[in-house]
Amino acid sequence: MYPLIEIGPFNLSSGGLLLLVAIIFGVMQFERVAQQRGGAPLAEHAARTVMPALLGGILTARLWYGLFNWDLYSRSPELFVALRIADMAWPGALIGGLFAAWLWGRRHGLAISALADVAALTLPAAQAIACIGLLLSGEAFGMPTSLPWGIELFGPLRQPTQIYLALAALLSWFLIRRLQHREYPAGTLFAAYLALQGLTLILIEPLRADSLLLPYGLRVAQLAGLAWLLAAIAWRRDQTA
Amino acid sequence: MQHPTHWNHLLVITLLAGLGWIVMTRVPPEQPAVLGEVRMPPAAEAAPRENHPAPDFTLEDLNGTPVSLSALRGQVVLINVWATWCPPCRAEMPIIQAAYERYHDQGFTVLAVNLREDTATVAQYMQQNGLTFPALLDRDGHVSMVYLARAVPSSFFIDRNGTVRAVYRGAMARSVVSGTVEQLLAEAP
Numbered sequence: 566m567y568p569l570i571e572i573g574p575f576n577l578s579s580g581g582l583l584l585l586v587a588i589i590f591g592v593m594q595f596e597r598v599a600q601q602r603g604g605a606p607l608a609e610h611a612a613r614t615v616m617p618a619l620l621g622g623i624l625t626a627r628l629w630y631g632l633f634n635w636d637l638y639s640r641s642p643e644l645f646v647a648l649r650i651a652d653m654a655w656p657g658a659l660i661g662g663l664f665a666a667w668l669w670g671r672r673h674g675l676a677i678s679a680l681a682d683v684a685a686l687t688l689p690a691a692q693a694i695a696c697i698g699l700l701l702s703g704e705a706f707g708m709p710t711s712l713p714w715g716i717e718l719f720g721p722l723r724q725p726t727q728i729y730l731a732l733a734a735l736l737s738w739f740l741i742r743r744l745q746h747r748e749y750p751a752g753t754l755f756a757a758y759l760a761l762q763g764l765t766l767i768l769i770e771p772l773r774a775d776s777l778l779l780p781y782g783l784r785v786a787q788l789a790g791l792a793w794l795l796a797a798i799a800w801r802r803d804q805t806a
Numbered sequence: 807m808q809h810p811t812h813w814n815h816l817l818v819i820t821l822l823a824g825l826g827w828i829v830m831t832r833v834p835p836e837q838p839a840v841l842g843e844v845r846m847p848p849a850a851e852a853a854p855r856e857n858h859p860a861p862d863f864t865l866e867d868l869n870g871t872p873v874s875l876s877a878l879r880g881q882v883v884l885i886n887v888w889a890t891w892c893p894p895c896r897a898e899m900p901i902i903q904a905a906y907e908r909y910h911d912q913g914f915t916v917l918a919v920n921l922r923e924d925t926a927t928v929a930q931y932m933q934q935n936g937l938t939f940p941a942l943l944d945r946d947g948h949v950s951m952v953y954l955a956r957a958v959p960s961s962f963f964i965d966r967n968g969t970v971r972a973v974y975r976g977a978m979a980r981s982v983v984s985g986t987v988e989q990l991l992a993e994a995p
Contacts, residue, residue, distance in 0.1 A: 568891040578891060637900050640936045647934060651893060704893050709976075719894045720957045720975030767824060771831035774977075775897055782833035791824040795817060802813030 568702045581650035583698025588619065591691030599683045603676070610675045611683060618666040618684075625661020626653035633777035633785050651704055654777060655692075656789035659762065678751035685758035686745060689738035696731035705730065708774045724772040733769060737761040750804055760797035766790030836981035841972055841989050848969045854953040856973060860885070860964045863949045865919065865942035868929050873917065873942055876968070882914045882990040883964040884983070887944075887955035889921045890931045894977035895959040899935055905983045906939045912991050913966070919944050921958055963987070966995040 570577045592615050599611035630652045631638035631645050638644050644652070666684075670677040699705045707724030709715075715722030740761065741754055767790040770776055776784040852861045860883075864874040875883065886902060888895035906916050916939035920928050928941050944950050953962065963972040963986050972986050 634900075637935060641934055644934060651896070702891070702893070706893060719892070719959070719977070767827065775893060776833065778833060782835065783828060784832065787824075787828045787831070791821070791828065794820060794824065798813060798817050798820060802810055802817070805813065806810045 578650060578702060580698040580702030580704055583701065584650060584695050587691040587694035587698070590694060591687055592619075594690065595683060595687045598686050599680070602683060602686075603679055607676060607679055607683070610670075610680055613673065614666050614670060614675060614680055617669040618662045621665020622658040622662030623653070625664075626655070626658035628661070629654040629657025629785075630777070633779075651702070654786070656766065656786050659793075660789070676751075678755075681752055681755035682745075685741050685754040686738075688758065689734045689741065689761075692734040693731045693738070696727050696734060699730070700725070700727035704775075706774055707772050723774070726769060726773050729769050729772065730765070733761075733765040737765070752800070753804070756797040756800045759793045763790040763792070763794030763797065767794070836979045841986060848967075854955075854962060854970060854973065856970055858970050859968055860962065860970045861952050863952065865944055865949060867940050867942055868925055868932070873940060875917065875964070878915060878917075878964075879968050880913070880966050880995055882909075882966060882987060884914070884916045884987070885919060885953070885962040885964065886916060887919045887921060887950050887953060887958055887960045889923060889958050890927055892958045898959060898977045898983075899937060901978065901980045901983055903935075903937050903939065904980070905987055908984070909987050909991060914987050914991060915939065917942055919949055919953075919955075921950050921955075922947050963990060965990045965993060 567579050570579050570582065595615060596608055596611045600608040603610075627645060633654070634652075663681075666680065667677060669675070670680065703718055705726055706718050707726035709721040710724045711722065712724070714725060716725045716728075717723075737758065741757055744754055744757055766786045770784050770786045770790070773784075776786060779785055779788070849858045852859045854861060860875060862874065862876045864872050867873050875885070884902065884905075886895075886898075888899075890896070902916055902918075906914070918937070918939060918941045920941055920943055922945060923943075925943060928943065931937075932941050942949075950956075950958075950960075953960065957975055959975075959977060961972075961974040961978055962970055965971045971990060974982065
């Protein structure tokens with residue numbers, strides 16, 4: 566675990582650094598893939614969607630984290646805008662980023678479905694990079710385990726949840742890239758991405774020791790994942806009807 | 807699978823199986839902590855281990871005032887070795903704060919020994935999170951070394967006689983903190 570990287574007088578958090586690298590890589594890749602799939606017009610649409618999507622994602626990621634840490638955040642509401650990389654949650658980021666991009670795209674007449682497919686071809690790789698950051702900083706740490714591939718983190722051997730998440734992201738990337746050359750209606754790649762993300766959260770979240778919880782010990786991320794999976798199936802149903 | 811009813815079946819099956827799995831893998835309710843009886847007499851040698859006298863130390867708090875563990879004899883003390891960059895440390899801070907608010911009047915206190923961070927970082931963190939117990943600055947990591955706290959967070963519960971009664975490595979559950987504190991407070995000094 567290497568949570569801090571010392572560069573001269575600065576202590577950079579490795580998690581934050583890798584998240585930044587993931588975002589920069591994701592943005593560049595997003596515009597490049599848009600260029601490949603839709604030429605200059607789609608690349609231009611992509612460039613105009615990036616900022617609103619990022620902003621919506623970051624704000625909602627914090628809002629999500631704060632809402633499910635209500636006892637702390639209600640006491641110090643300034644935490645909602647504090648500069649803390651770790652106080653963010655991925656389900657919030659995806660929902661908020663998607664919603665902001667959709668609103669923005671509708672207002673400005675952008676090709677939303679085509680852009681969503683481009684995002685599906687981009688996001689998994691960026692997520693895999695961000696997961697390396699989670700591993701370095703020890704975020705999203707797993708339950709104690711006696712499995713031979715457990716990693717030592719904060720005392721006991723734990724499930725390497727960060728590595729599972731990275732592998733799930735890479736597998737999703739591989740599967741979605743295989744779908745991209747077939748003839749499907751616009752939006753199909755994104756539906757596949759949403760379904761794979763849903764499955765990832767439903768299956769890997771139970772191995773995490775730091776889940777955000779609802780009453781009765783239910784993990785919020787799993788419920789979000791199930792909602793995404795159902796939304797993807799319902800979308801596909803409406804396409805085939 | 808071209809017919810819409812097939813998709814509807816898939817939706818219902820996914821919903822039910824998903825909900826069942828989510829309920830099955832929920833976080834189970836916490837079990838209250840039970841402490842072992844203290845062996846009489848406790849070991850003579852000071853060590854950060856159960857049934858040993860807690861090694862004494864003096865560190866400065868955020869105002870620069872020196873605080874000694876030995877000055878807190880008669881109180882139940884939780885020594886929590888932590889850092890702001892450590893996720894499980896952050897996770898257990900609200901739990902420790904809740905226990906501090908609830909039991910402070912009955913003779914419970916917390917010494918949050920911060921591992922090698924500067925005053926401003928620690929003060930800002932304590933203030934933003936509404937943490938009111940004393941934070942001590944272990945600038946050279948000396949106390950953390952004496953307490954063998956190589957992994958943060960590490961927590962040591964000291965009874966009213968200055969004996970280490972419980973040691974936890976890694977984040978503690980809410981019931982572990984409150985259960986341990988209640989049992990130690992109930993013991994006569």
